[in-house]
Amino acid sequence: xKGRTYTADAEPGEAITVAGWVHExxxxxxxxxxxxxxxxxxxxxxxxxxxxxDELVETGLGxxxxxxxxxxxxxxxxxxxxxxxxxxxxxxxxxxxSDTELPLDPSGKVDAELSTRLDNRTxxxxxxxxxxxxxxxxxxxxxxxxxFRDLGCTEINTPKIVATxxxxxxxxxxxxxxxxxAFMNQSPQLFKQLMVGSGxxxxxxxxxxxxxxxxxxxxxxxxxxxxxxxxAFVDHTEAMDACEHVVKSAYEGVAENCERQLxxxxxxxxxxxxEGDFPRLTYEEAIERINATGELDEQLVxxxxxxxxxxxxxxxDVGEHYFITDWPSEIKPFYIKDHDDxxxxxxxxxxxxxxxxxxxxxxxxxxxxxxxxxxxxxGLDPAQFDYYTxxxxxxxxxxxxxxxxxxxxxxxxxxxxxxxxxxxFPRDRQRLSP
Amino acid sequence: xKGRTYTADAEPGEAITVAGWVHExxxxxxxxxxxxxxxxxxxxxxxxxxxxxDELVETGLGxxxxxxxxxxxxxxxxxxxxxxxxxxxxxxxxxxxSDTELPLDPSGKVDAELSTRLDNRTxxxxxxxxxxxxxxxxxxxxxxxxxFRDLGCTEINTPKIVATxxxxxxxxxxxxxxxxxAFMNQSPQLFKQLMVGSGxxxxxxxxxxxxxxxxxxxxxxxxxxxxxxxxAFVDHTEAMDACEHVVKSAYEGVAENCERQLxxxxxxxxxxxxEGDFPRLTYEEAIERINATGELDEQLVxxxxxxxxxxxxxxxDVGEHYFITDWPSEIKPFYIKDHDDxxxxxxxxxxxxxxxxxxxxxxxxxxxxxxxxxxxxxGLDPAQFDYYTxxxxxxxxxxxxxxxxxxxxxxxxxxxxxxxxxxxFPRDRQRLSP
Numbered sequence: 001x002k003g004r005t006y007t008a009d010a011e012p013g014e015a016i017t018v019a020g021w022v023h024e025x026x027x028x029x030x031x032x033x034x035x036x037x038x039x040x041x042x043x044x045x046x047x048x049x050x051x052x053x054d055e056l057v058e059t060g061l062g063x064x065x066x067x068x069x070x071x072x073x074x075x076x077x078x079x080x081x082x083x084x085x086x087x088x089x090x091x092x093x094x095x096x097x098s099d100t101e102l103p104l105d106p107s108g109k110v111d112a113e114l115s116t117r118l119d120n121r122t123x124x125x126x127x128x129x130x131x132x133x134x135x136x137x138x139x140x141x142x143x144x145x146x147x148f149r150d151l152g153c154t155e156i157n158t159p160k161i162v163a164t165x166x167x168x169x170x171x172x173x174x175x176x177x178x179x180x181x182a183f184m185n186q187s188p189q190l191f192k193q194l195m196v197g198s199g200x201x202x203x204x205x206x207x208x209x210x211x212x213x214x215x216x217x218x219x220x221x222x223x224x225x226x227x228x229x230x231x232a233f234v235d236h237t238e239a240m241d242a243c244e245h246v247v248k249s250a251y252e253g254v255a256e257n258c259e260r261q262l263x264x265x266x267x268x269x270x271x272x273x274x275e276g277d278f279p280r281l282t283y284e285e286a287i288e289r290i291n292a293t294g295e296l297d298e299q300l301v302x303x304x305x306x307x308x309x310x311x312x313x314x315x316x317d318v319g320e321h322y323f324i325t326d327w328p329s330e331i332k333p334f335y336i337k338d339h340d341d342x343x344x345x346x347x348x349x350x351x352x353x354x355x356x357x358x359x360x361x362x363x364x365x366x367x368x369x370x371x372x373x374x375x376x377x378x379g380l381d382p383a384q385f386d387y388y389t390x391x392x393x394x395x396x397x398x399x400x401x402x403x404x405x406x407x408x409x410x411x412x413x414x415x416x417x418x419x420x421x422x423x424x425f426p427r428d429r430q431r432l433s434p
Numbered sequence: 435x436k437g438r439t440y441t442a443d444a445e446p447g448e449a450i451t452v453a454g455w456v457h458e459x460x461x462x463x464x465x466x467x468x469x470x471x472x473x474x475x476x477x478x479x480x481x482x483x484x485x486x487x488d489e490l491v492e493t494g495l496g497x498x499x500x501x502x503x504x505x506x507x508x509x510x511x512x513x514x515x516x517x518x519x520x521x522x523x524x525x526x527x528x529x530x531x532s533d534t535e536l537p538l539d540p541s542g543k544v545d546a547e548l549s550t551r552l553d554n555r556t557x558x559x560x561x562x563x564x565x566x567x568x569x570x571x572x573x574x575x576x577x578x579x580x581x582f583r584d585l586g587c588t589e590i591n592t593p594k595i596v597a598t599x600x601x602x603x604x605x606x607x608x609x610x611x612x613x614x615x616a617f618m619n620q621s622p623q624l625f626k627q628l629m630v631g632s633g634x635x636x637x638x639x640x641x642x643x644x645x646x647x648x649x650x651x652x653x654x655x656x657x658x659x660x661x662x663x664x665x666a667f668v669d670h671t672e673a674m675d676a677c678e679h680v681v682k683s684a685y686e687g688v689a690e691n692c693e694r695q696l697x698x699x700x701x702x703x704x705x706x707x708x709e710g711d712f713p714r715l716t717y718e719e720a721i722e723r724i725n726a727t728g729e730l731d732e733q734l735v736x737x738x739x740x741x742x743x744x745x746x747x748x749x750x751d752v753g754e755h756y757f758i759t760d761w762p763s764e765i766k767p768f769y770i771k772d773h774d775d776x777x778x779x780x781x782x783x784x785x786x787x788x789x790x791x792x793x794x795x796x797x798x799x800x801x802x803x804x805x806x807x808x809x810x811x812x813g814l815d816p817a818q819f820d821y822y823t824x825x826x827x828x829x830x831x832x833x834x835x836x837x838x839x840x841x842x843x844x845x846x847x848x849x850x851x852x853x854x855x856x857x858x859f860p861r862d863r864q865r866l867s868p
Contacts, residue, residue: 001667019667021829039586039635066829096800098829122825125632134634138589145576152473155572159859160594160642161607161618161657163867173595174610175618178646178863184595184609184618191859194868198559200568201473207641208594212612223595233435233453366530387868391556395455395500395532425593425625429612433597434628434821 001070008040010085012077018043018087019070019095021126022063023107033086034060036071037126044078044086045071052089059092066098066106066126114420118431121424132261133421136254137410141206143253144227147246148204153229156203158191160184160210164384171212173222184210187403189335190388192230193364197396202231206406216429218418219356221407223427229361230401236337236347236363239400240323243351243359244278247321250409265414274321278351281318282326290314303328315354325349334374336362351402353412361402368392435504442474444519446511452477452521453504453529455560456497457541467520468494470505471560478512478520479505486523493526500532500540500560548854552865555858566695567855570688571844575640577687578661581680582638587663590637592625594618594644598818605646607656618644621837623769624822626664627798631830636665640840650863652852653790655841657861663795664835670771670781670797673834674757677785677793678712681755684843699848708755712785715752716760724748737762749788759783768808770796785836787846795836802826 005016020038034045047060063069073089103119104112106126117124125131145155162185165172172183188205195203209226229242251273254262262268281289287300287310295313300306306314306324325347329338332348339345351359365371371392375382382389410422420426425434439450454472468479481494497503507523537553538546540560551558559565579589596619599606606617622639629637643660663676685707688696696702715723721734721744729747734740740748740758759781763772766782773779785793799805805826809816816823844856854860859868 001669002672004667019831021831037633039633068829068831095832096829099827102828103824119821120825122628122631122830123828125629125634128633131633134590135588141589142579142583145579149576154569155575156568156858157642157659159657159861161644161861161866176608177866178648180866182866191868194556195559195858197556199471199473199562199565200559208591210595214612223593225591233438235435238436387553390537391554393533394536394557395502395530396556397453397502398529424590424629427593427595432595432611432614432616434625 004070006040007036007038007043007083010043010075010083010087012075012085014075015073015090016075016087017070017072020068021106022065022067022069022098024065025061025063027061032057032061034063034071034092035082036069036087041083043083044081045073045092046078046086046088056089056092059094060089063092063094064098064100066102066123067094068096068098069094114418118420118426119434121434125424129264132258132264133410133414133416134424135261136258136265136414137406137422139253139258140250140410140413141406143249143257144246145204145206146253147249148229150249151202151229151231151242151245153202153204153231154200156192156195156200156205157207158185158188158195158205160208173210173212186211187226188228189403190385192228192401193335193399194388194391196230196232196399196401197391197394201233201397204229214429218420219408219411221419221423221426221428224423225406227404227406227409228401229404230364230399232397232399234400235398236325236349236361236400239361239363239402240278240280240325240349240351243361243402243404244321246404247351247358247409248274251413254413267414270415278320279318279322280325280349281322283324283328284326286314286324289317293317303330305331311352311356315352315356318352319354321351321353321358323349323351332362334378334380335364335371337365337370347400349402351404353408355412356408358408358412359402359404361400363398363400366392366396366398368396438504440474441470441472441477441517444477444509444517444521446509446519448509449507449524450509450521451504451506454502455540456499456501456503456532458499459495459497461495466491466495468497468505468526469516470503470521475517477517478515479507479526480512480520480522490523490526493528494523497526497528498532498534500536500557501528502530502532503528548852549865552854552860553868555868559858563698566692566698567844567848567850568858569695570692570699570848571840571856573687573692574684574844574847575840577683577691578680579638579640580687581683582663584683585636585663585665585676585679587636587638587665588634590626590629590634590639591641592619592622592629592639594642607644607646620645621660622662623837624819626662626835627769627833628822628825630664630666630833630835631825631828635667635831638663648863652854653842653845655853655857655860655862658857659840661838661840661843662835663838664798664833666831666833668834669832670759670783670795670834673795673797673836674712674714674759674783674785677795677836677838678755680838681785681792681843682708685847688847701848704849712755712757713752714757714759714783717758717762718760720748720758723751727751737764739765745786745790749786749790752786753788755785755787755792757783757785766796768812768814769798769805771799771804781834783836785838787842789846790842792842792846793836793838795834797832797834800826800830800832802830 023035023037032047078086293313332346336348348362407422457469457471466481512520727747766780770782782796841856
């Protein structure tokens, strides 16, 4: 709207036009205040029966909450107004009248269930603190991409419709693709590896992944945003360095550019950019420390995957982001390389927030024969993945990489209880709409 | 790889380690040159039988093209070398030996069919000029996002798995979603509109879209990258301004940051950042100008959609990016608003490159009753879209936006013949893998 001023930019002495939603109308008898809310904040509009045009006052008093209006008038200093200024209106125009019955109260005075909020995201995101989450999410993506570019990565886009899944046919959503069976991709893994063998060498992708897991927990989604890195000529330790850089950059970006949003979320004091190197624990150390906490009924032994309670106990113990390295090969996917001097030990790593796993990565198997063997050991038919494996015959460099869950990063950064708080329109077993 | 130097950074007098692919070996008898290629360029490695270790010379002479090697040695000035320097090696290590039979020649000396290239993208992207396309694509996305942030947009991610398509059930890929029928989304249209009615007001998304169109042309894809913008409190003319800004910024970013890539593509002279405003032709003017070219067998009349040959004739005539505005309402989707003073005339617009349409946009219908009517007129059941329409009851501001085809932007920018040249792993009727 040409000539529109954001409410946050209203300066006393100016004649301006603002546009936004009617946050509330307080009628004190004779004088009333309409609070107009826009993207930048709120502003008070004064309505005075005696001194103002009747029609104008009537419009201002009669308009339903959450209607969309434009107001033109003079900005005055007013120490009693919430922002120290108010607008004395010349005109009020209603652009879209709202129903008076709202499925959700955007003023936040009445709490709503998460499912009601997700059904009415438009209204839900009129709440400043909900909007703040998604403004922060936007900044997380921006600063992560900047960090990837610092690292010399080329951004790629890999296909989401695929003939075969990354790790076989389990947990894939089937698609009918012009009469053929296809799937929605669960990870860009194989494609990003194909690209590090190309002249690009180092790539990143931020895009959707799809997992038909039947989990229904506060930290699983069936459609999520994956932040992927893959680089030729690096090993798992250098991939971990890159991971630290990207995660720290996301925190730094938010700290620098989202002060207001952090304040709205009550995090301005509590928000800390991770400092120093993330501790790197071996899997062996990790299970020892978990066992030492006494939190598990049964002691973990070598080869066990870490149960959720184990991760939580260890997270409490470590108290900051950390890596778990040197996993048993048998519990890591086939495309992760084993240590050269110990085939039982994988170069795979996880990067953990104290609350949960954020990243899974490792050095990749770049040797054709070993890779084909890995497929077979995993019970997969290497022929189905020929488009991938055959490229390993033509000079595939050593490489490493990782995938970071975008929503988990935002969720743990902001201390959100449920991962669905970090997605506009989450997809889970029960939720396919909106 | 710690301590690795890119070949482009090799300075005479240094002892360095480089890593990359064996581009070629020229054996002149007694002296030989191994050309090593990495992401940054190429460098000559000298192999001299008399003065060097036998094993080292043997390794260098024996290694197959496209194998991956690291070379450690001293950089010397050598005016006869392609980059004026060469490496006198101390050691050569083969990290991954390539098969000698390659499905595609990465040196580019032997031409390959597009389908062979797409089957072997890893090798295809070892060609400098192919790699250049995707480095430019990465820069296009970067600068488009920067432009959106200039415009005050919040980045959003909308779901790709949906219960109903944007424009009904046609041209959608069906998914089995936990036993329910769902679809891959053909456009973020409805979701981005829901977000401009939230407190975010102005949003963008760059993400995949899926269209089950049976087209099989050099400019259609079944999975593409859509660059989407949507903003509250703007009309179609302001949305066009935003479109111009984003497209120009993409060109500017490439001009500033991809000089080397443009040169590799032979475009360093020809590449022009669009200057001035894009001409805005009404639909009526457009059909008049097309008719005037005499290129069509039959004259176009009001209400006709523009045939491909018509677009081409007009593009040749205009010779730069341009808009077509004021389309007949009946050939634009229901969610596009008509002009207030003429219901036959839509606020929809297309933004055209002389070769083809890049953008489709318009002011949106924000009035609940009109929107529901529009669904019915389009033969769609408004009840199926209740999650969307109901939000229009609670203060939906006037808004406008557009969607830009990412691949078409790159294709037209670089003069590529086939849109598949602008996608790493294109999806079409025939191609589902890799």
